[in-house]
Amino acid sequence: MNQLGYAALLLCLLTAAYGIVAPLIGVRTGRREWIKSAENSTYAFAASAAVASIALLYALVTRDFSNEYVASYTSRGLSWFYTVSAFWAGNAGSMLLWVLLLGMFAAVAVYQNRHKNREILPYVISILMVVGLFFTLILTVSAGSNPFTQIPGGGPANGEGLNPMLENPGMVIHPVTTYLGYVGFSIPFAFAMGALITKRLGDFWIRSTRRWTIIAWIFLTIGNIVGAWWAYVSLGWGGYWAWDPVENASFMPWLTGTAFLHSVMIQEKKDMLKVWNIILIILTFSLTIFGTFLTRSGVISSVHSFGQSSLGPFFIGFLGLILVFSLNLLFSRLDLLKSRNELDSFISRESSFLLNNLILVGMAFTVLWGVLFPIISEAVTGNKVTVGPPFFDQVMAPIGLVLMFVTGVCPLIAWRRATFANLRKNFMYPAAVGVIAAVVLVSLGMRHVYATISFSLAAFVLAAVLVEFGRGTWVRREMSGDNVFKALGSLIWRNKRRYGGYTVHVGVILLLIGVTGSYAFKEEATQTLQKGETITAGAYALTYESMETYETSEKQVGRATFSVTKDGKDVGVVYPVREYYFLKDQPWTRIDRLSTLSKDVYVMLLDYSADTGEVNMEVDINPLIGWLWIGGTIMVLGALLAIWPDRRDSLRLAARYERQRRLHEI
Amino acid sequence: MGSKKLKFLIGGLVVVGAIASLAFFVGRQNLVYYYTVTEVLAKDEAANVKVAGDLVNGTLEEGGIGDPIRFKIYDKAAPENTLLVEFTGVVPDTFKDDPATPMEVVVDGDLLTDGTFVSDSMMAKCPTKYERAGSDGTGTAATSDN
Numbered sequence: 001m002n003q004l005g006y007a008a009l010l011l012c013l014l015t016a017a018y019g020i021v022a023p024l025i026g027v028r029t030g031r032r033e034w035i036k037s038a039e040n041s042t043y044a045f046a047a048s049a050a051v052a053s054i055a056l057l058y059a060l061v062t063r064d065f066s067n068e069y070v071a072s073y074t075s076r077g078l079s080w081f082y083t084v085s086a087f088w089a090g091n092a093g094s095m096l097l098w099v100l101l102l103g104m105f106a107a108v109a110v111y112q113n114r115h116k117n118r119e120i121l122p123y124v125i126s127i128l129m130v131v132g133l134f135f136t137l138i139l140t141v142s143a144g145s146n147p148f149t150q151i152p153g154g155g156p157a158n159g160e161g162l163n164p165m166l167e168n169p170g171m172v173i174h175p176v177t178t179y180l181g182y183v184g185f186s187i188p189f190a191f192a193m194g195a196l197i198t199k200r201l202g203d204f205w206i207r208s209t210r211r212w213t214i215i216a217w218i219f220l221t222i223g224n225i226v227g228a229w230w231a232y233v234s235l236g237w238g239g240y241w242a243w244d245p246v247e248n249a250s251f252m253p254w255l256t257g258t259a260f261l262h263s264v265m266i267q268e269k270k271d272m273l274k275v276w277n278i279i280l281i282i283l284t285f286s287l288t289i290f291g292t293f294l295t296r297s298g299v300i301s302s303v304h305s306f307g308q309s310s311l312g313p314f315f316i317g318f319l320g321l322i323l324v325f326s327l328n329l330l331f332s333r334l335d336l337l338k339s340r341n342e343l344d345s346f347i348s349r350e351s352s353f354l355l356n357n358l359i360l361v362g363m364a365f366t367v368l369w370g371v372l373f374p375i376i377s378e379a380v381t382g383n384k385v386t387v388g389p390p391f392f393d394q395v396m397a398p399i400g401l402v403l404m405f406v407t408g409v410c411p412l413i414a415w416r417r418a419t420f421a422n423l424r425k426n427f428m429y430p431a432a433v434g435v436i437a438a439v440v441l442v443s444l445g446m447r448h449v450y451a452t453i454s455f456s457l458a459a460f461v462l463a464a465v466l467v468e469f470g471r472g473t474w475v476r477r478e479m480s481g482d483n484v485f486k487a488l489g490s491l492i493w494r495n496k497r498r499y500g501g502y503t504v505h506v507g508v509i510l511l512l513i514g515v516t517g518s519y520a521f522k523e524e525a526t527q528t529l530q531k532g533e534t535i536t537a538g539a540y541a542l543t544y545e546s547m548e549t550y551e552t553s554e555k556q557v558g559r560a561t562f563s564v565t566k567d568g569k570d571v572g573v574v575y576p577v578r579e580y581y582f583l584k585d586q587p588w589t590r591i592d593r594l595s596t597l598s599k600d601v602y603v604m605l606l607d608y609s610a611d612t613g614e615v616n617m618e619v620d621i622n623p624l625i626g627w628l629w630i631g632g633t634i635m636v637l638g639a640l641l642a643i644w645p646d647r648r649d650s651l652r653l654a655a656r657y658e659r660q661r662r663l664h665e666i
Numbered sequence: 667m668g669s670k671k672l673k674f675l676i677g678g679l680v681v682v683g684a685i686a687s688l689a690f691f692v693g694r695q696n697l698v699y700y701y702t703v704t705e706v707l708a709k710d711e712a713a714n715v716k717v718a719g720d721l722v723n724g725t726l727e728e729g730g731i732g733d734p735i736r737f738k739i740y741d742k743a744a745p746e747n748t749l750l751v752e753f754t755g756v757v758p759d760t761f762k763d764d765p766a767t768p769m770e771v772v773v774d775g776d777l778l779t780d781g782t783f784v785s786d787s788m789m790a791k792c793p794t795k796y797e798r799a800g801s802d803g804t805g806t807a808a809t810s811d812n
Binding site: 343394586608 | 671677681682685688696701756760
């Protein structure tokens, strides 16, 4: 099976190389067979990647410890669920996952576009296969990145097992969704490059990849939020985001990808920002490669990548190639990207989109600066200097507040030039709601400046969206005579894109409410306790009731019982656990928490004495943190609504394609 | 260049400039110097620095539950230079004193005049823990999850 897997990888290599060259020959000679055959090569690439992946899966589930990768990441005691997830626990497997996802995406994109976008498609295939070739080369040529390496002499009787940190449902969702997001952005990138090469610079490449872009964005969103959730419930340090280089690695393409999603709307509607859109997709795609590099090269130390590897120069070289190729191509086409329209007023929809873009890209560069700062400063001054989480918090908070404001303004302000009447009509009530929220919060005693501004802006944005939903529903109800709910339903269903977008905004705002609450009003307490003693954090008191210790074949477990009261009233019981894994010789803290919509009581058993029963505890009170996960879920649902197949939309698009095709035939 | 274009160019530069200067000034206030053991030993005292070193096996002293732990770290490039660290806080689950697992440590904190390094935040990693040495001696695997 290992040989089969490796053979499949070699086949990937061949089909990718063929898929790069064949379309170019096809275009040069004008012979359709070559292009047809190139299309088939993407299917063959995907199929070979699938065979290699099945071979690795087979080795994992049959516990073939003669395979080095299997022996490193699984053991006999591991459940099948996590055995499967060990696929992407290490370098080699996660590179294979990249190749598999790229193959599947490329195959679907080629299949979708085989009858349209005919001029662009050959180049799209070529570019996607360059990316495919790069990752397949890593798998086959780079030392130690081959997931099918055999251990001489048959391998050990048992594997080393999975790191307990990775035994969490997050392990199944977070890496895969993040990679789906990363890989997804290569499709719009390939189409953008194809459009540049063929000089077909209308908005066709944007329209044909809109769903791809949003799907990639959805996966990256899920990846980031599930990553944060996983860190929160599993890593046991009371937080969910530490500005770790690898978190930053997947946050940066999310920021630029979000900017891209917004600015393409301006190109679709107003034929503006063409150059900017291409720069954004180049940036986003490069950041996904950079993100994979950061995670996998070990160049910057983080919780995610302890291992050093020899992949660094490969990635830097590939990244350089992408940037030189794509920017050079862009400059050679600059004169074709002139817009017919120009910006008119600062107070307009166009300007607010532009501001949103500058802020998102500014955020991405700030994060990049923070990530690269240690490397740059060491190169320039010889001193190794880092900037920690306080840097990111202090820069992102004010920029984030401006972004919140723009989120409220952007969808409602008039195109081109907003009049005073327009502003009053759309923003009078939301602004009033925001001001009232500020007054109420301050009079209730809130003195945290950023938090007060954040909550007031949240009220403003939510009110603005609500007014928009309300107004649309009202008009529809007047016209059709339906009841309110039916009117609201059909309003949303007939304008999925628009109301899906608004729903995403609601999700973002709820998420930011969670972020604000948990950062500004977090309370923590650490204390050593004997049985019967109480630790107090905020309004909560936790009394140490009992301690239970036992051993299994894998680990030693200590499980404490604490009863929780708030203002003297019982609110529940928590069971924080501390484990010690024999095989890995590693302790592990399993937190427990009481969650409500207003706050989480987050309890960690840091240490205990089996003899005396003495425990060392940390208790965190994290206000509003639940809204982070609710907001994230709403963002994803809203984005799904925005790309839900819409018959009217696809008819419009088909009609455009038809017109375009006729135009070309004439 | 039209006056409208100029207006938007200036507007854009103002926004970009604001973000850049915010990042620059906040960055300056939050610099944390990263020293090796040898470098930090050359100083009399230092506040808010990060020190990277390797655990001297056998030096870990654990106090009672909740008490600080003490251990020494050394400089791989100059093994005779060692630094005593007194650490209070959450000990990373990966941290242990075992001759079989070399342990790289990064501690955040202050160097006191008596030569003790007082820290409340640390990172510990064992470079060989999750890797097998490849046939050419290069390890590759990571613990990573994404």
